[in-house]
Amino acid sequence: MDYKDYYKALGIEKTATPEQIKKAYRKLARQHHPDVNPNDKGAEQKFKELNEANEVLSDPEKRKKYDQFGSDWQRYQQQPGGAGRGAQPGGFDWSQYTQGQGQGGGGNPFGEGEDFSDFFGSLFGNMGGGRAGGGTRPGAGPDYQAELELSLDEAYHGGPRTITVHGRNLRLTIQPGVADGQTIRLRDQGGPGRQGGPNGSLLITFRLRPDARYARTGHDLTQDVPVSVYKALLGGEQTVETLSGPVKIKLKPETPNGTRLRLRGKGFPVYKKAGEFGDLYLRLTLTLPQHLTDQEKILIQQLADLRPEA
Structure with a gap:
């Protein structure tokens, strides 16, 4: 009967802690779960092998017996005339490990269709697991x-x-x-x-989803706010739409293009900290009037004539 390396199945060392065993099992079980891999026989078989390995290694009593068996098996293979190179070790004494099944285990003791292998049945028999033993030990479902x-x-x-x-x-x-x-x-x-x-x-x-209005950095937000050139020159109030609602800001006369304003507490909320928010930074971008009328052009020319150095 083939020896099953449960540590290899879970990709862990023999010195793995119970927490490491649990973590490895849950990760691989998610990856190979039949619900994630429908109609994939290979994944289904792998999932069964993972369950069997976890059944043994997560149970201190089963793990102790399995480790002792593995040590004896390895010593037998290393002896002259031992199994070697995967041959069946006909001279290996199973009787000290089997659970009343006789040498070789006599097949799966849990009945046809059970997920556990003959190896498991021969080694653990009445230690629990499978239908004949009253059901496998409870185990957590996959994430x-x-x-x-x-x-x-x-x-x-x-x-x-x-x-x-x-x-x-x-x-x-x-x-x-x-x-x-x-x-x-x-x-x-x-x-x-x-x-x-x-x-x-x-x-x-x-x-x-990306938002065209805001750039987010941690809990802070940055927003471009278009301001007419007239309001930037003369000053006044400007209404800004924020995620928490409209806010009015006051612009000083002669506000330069690209000015940055900081609105404290108007940024993004801090996760699970009620009442805490980041800041909202406003970047003012001046907009020029379009489609000027003849009268507007005359007035702007008059203004330009007053400031020829501009």
Whole structure:
């Protein structure tokens, strides 16, 4: 019977901690889950192998027995006349490890159709797992991943949204201030757990659509504000539309083109910190009048004649 290297299956070292085992399993289980790879027999088989490896290595009792068996197996292969090069080790003494199955295990003790291999059945038999043992040990379900696209206004205000994942409509409340590429975790909304184990999580990554009005840097926003050349020369009030509503600003006479103004607390909200906001920077861009009338041209010429050095 072929020896199964459960550590290799999960891509971890034999010294891996329980947390490292759990992390490796969850990552690979998401990658090879049948729901993510429909009609892919290779992924389905890989998923079964991952479940079997996790069943053993995440259980301290099973892992201890498996490690002891692996050490004896390795010593046998290194002996003269041992199995070597993948041959079946007919002289290896299985009896000290098998669970009442006899040497070689006598096949899968959990019945036809069970996901675990003959190797697992021969080695662990009555230690739990499989139908004959009353069901596999509970295990967490795989995590699901999804993306949710938002406008800058939606990310600013937050609020309820509905997302469809694996045929299910889930309603969630978005906290104001989420960033592009930010991922949140919804526990218990992933794949179903095994044998009564907890469901996995749903990982939602936010994607913010570009906004022509604003440039965002952290929690600060920058906005170009067109101002007529007359208002820039004479001064006055200017209404600016912000994400929180219209704001009136006062312009000093002779305001230069490109002037930057700072509106404190009018930037983007700080995620999960109610009442905290970045700043909004206004960049004033002067606009010239178009389609001048003859009378306007005369007046502008008069003004130019008064300032010939200009």
